[in-house]
Amino acid sequence: MKILKLIIKNVFRHKLRTFLTILGVAIAVMAFGLLRTLITSWYAGANAAAPDRLVTRNSVSFIFPLPLSYRDQIARVPGVKSVTYENWFGGVYIDQNHFFARIACDPKTMLAMYPEYVLPPDQLAAFEKERDACIIGQKLADEYHFKIGDIIPITGDIFPGQWQFVVRGIYHGKTPSTEETTMFFQWDYLNEQLLKTSPTRANQVGWYAVQVNDSKDAARVSDAIDALFANSSAETKTETEKAFQAGFISMSSAIITSLQVISYVIIGIIFLVLANTMIMTARERIREYAVLKTLGFTTKHIVGLIFGESLSIAILGGILGILITFPMAAFFAIGMQSFIPMFIVEPETLLLAGTFAIAVGIISAIFPANRAMSMQIVDGLRQVG
Amino acid sequence: MAEPIVQVRNVTKIYKRDTMDIPVLQNISLDVPEGEFLALMGPSGSGKTTLLNLVAGIDRPNNGSITIAGSDISKLNESDLAKWRARHVGFVFQFYNLIPVLTAYENVELPLLLTHLSKAERKQHVEAALSVVGLADRMKHYPKQLSGGQEQRVAIARAIVTDPTIIVADEPTGDLDRKSAEDVLALMEQLNQEFKKTIVMVTHDPQAAEKAHKTRHLDKGELSQN
Known part of the structure; x- marks a missing residue:
C-alpha cells in the first residue's frame, strides 16, 4: 500500500x-x-422463444409453402392447444435499405398465441375488421414516424404487385427483449389477391405456429404432426420455436x-x-x-x-x-x-x-x-x- | 583497538563482457574505522566505484569477503541484502537520482516506507533530515524546481534519514558547480564531525578529497596507501 x-x-x-x-x-x-x-x-x-410453441414448416425448406388445409389436421393432434399460420411477405418499402419484417398472419389466432405482443383491444378490433389493415411495432413506428391511419406502400417481390397497408394498431413488447420492428397484416388480404392474380399460390401458408398444452410433450407432438403428413407432397418438419430460430441463425x-x-x-x-x-x-x-x-x-x-x-x-x-x-x-x-x-x-x-x-x-x-x-x-x- | 566498521578482505571483482573477463579489482583489502571520512581516488576505470558498490552491497565480489558492522554481506541473499542496505547504507549518487514525480519530502521519505514507522514518525524523521541539509522550506518542491546543489542536498537527506551505519558517496560533487560542491562537502563534513557518520566517498576532485580524514588511491585495480 x-x-x-x-x-x-x-x-x-x-x-x-x-x-x-x-x-x-x-x-x-x-x-x-x-x-x-x-x-x-x-x-x-432464439433465447426468447417460448418453450411451449412449435413451428411446423415444409421439410424441404422454409421457403416452400404448406397447404392451409393442414391447419385443422394439426389442431386435432392430441396435445395441441392452438394453431396459427403465417407467411413471409418480403417486399420493398422505399428501397432495399429500408428493411423490416413483413408477415401475413391470422389476426385472431396469432395475437392469442403471442401474448408478448401487446395491442390495445380497440386497435385489435380494427386490425381484425379491415382486410388491408396492419399492425406495427412501436420501434418501427418511431423509426419511420408511422401513426395510426397512415398508409404503408410496399412493392411486392415474392408476391408481385403494389400493395398498400393501413396502420390500424401499434403493438408494444411485453418485455424489453420482445422485438417491436415487425409489420403484421391479414393473411386473408394476401390470399384474396393471390386468388385473383396467381391462384396456384393461393391457400398456402409459410409455416404454422403450434402451441402445445405441455412443453414437456413438445417432442411427441412434433413427431405426431410430422407423421400426419409423411409421404405427402408437402412433408413437414416440426421443431420448437427455439430450434426454428436457431436454424435461421445457423445460416449466418x-x-x-x-x-x-x-x-x-x-x-x-x-x-x-x-x-x-x-x-x-x-x-x-x-x-x-x-x-x-x-x-x-x-x-x-x-x-x-x-x-x-x-x-x-x-x-x-x-x-x-x-x-x-x-x-x-x-x-x-x-x-x-x-x-x-x-x-x-x-x-x-x-x-x-x-x-x-x-x-x-x-x-x-x-x-x-x-x-x-x-x-x-x-x-x-x-x-x- | 576497536574493530573497523568496514572490513574488505582479499576482494576480487571480475566483470564479464561477452566472452571476455575484465578484472577490475584484484585482491583488495581495506579497513575503515567507525567515524572515518575516507576518500577513494583514482583515474577512470581504476575500480573505485566498483569498490564503493561492493561496500554498499549493490554488487558482489567474485572472491573475498566484505564485513560491515560485523555482517559478512557477501554471504547474504538478494532479499536479505536489500533489507541490509535499507538499514545500514545511505547512498549519495553523482547525479542525485531523485524520483522526479515525488517532492523533496516524498523522496526523503522513500527509504522510511520500508520501515515500520508510523506516518507521524516518518514525518518527524523527514523534517529532521531536511533541516540538517538546510532545505526544510523546500520540502514540497519537486526535483525540477530545485538547483543541482539543492537536489544533491535532498539526496543526502534521503541517505541519512534512516540513520545508516555508513554513508557511501559516488562523486557527490561531480555534477555541481564549485559553490554548490563546497556546500555539499561542508555538509558531508558536518555529518562526519557532528553526527559521527562513517563516510566512504569516491572522488576525482582533490579539493573534495581534502575534506576527508584519509585518502586511498586505486590504480589498475590495486589499492595504495596515501
Missing part, C-alpha cells in the same frame, strides 16, 4: 501517453463490447464466427497497445528501479510498481470503455433496429470485457517486470534515463 502513491504518480507521469493508452484500451473494450452484443443479439430471438454462422474472431483480435490489439506502453515505461525507468533497489526496495516492490501501473491503465481504460459502450450501443440500437431488434448490452458482456482488460493489464506487465527482475543494480545505475 505504501507504494500506491508512487504507482499513481507514475501512471500520470506522461499524461498524454497515458491518456492515449487509456483511450486506446477504452475504444478496444467498447468495440469488443459492441461486437459481443451484436453476437448475443443475434441469438436473442460464418458471419457470427467472423465477429467472434474479430472480437478476440481486438483483445490482441489492446494487449499490443498496453504492452508497448509498459515496455517503453519500464525501459525509461530502469535507472529509477536501480535507485529504488539501492535504497532497499526489493524486486517484489519493483514488480509491484510495474504491475500496479499496467493494471491501473488497463482498469481505467476498461471502465471508460464500458461506460462509453452504453451510449454507443444505444446509438447502434437505433440505427440497426430493423435488422437487429434487440441490441442490449448483457452484464456477461461487460464482465467479459472487464476481465479481458484486467488480463491484458497483467500480461502486458510480465515482460517489463521480468526485465526489471533480472536487472543488476550496477547495470541499472549506468543506464542513461
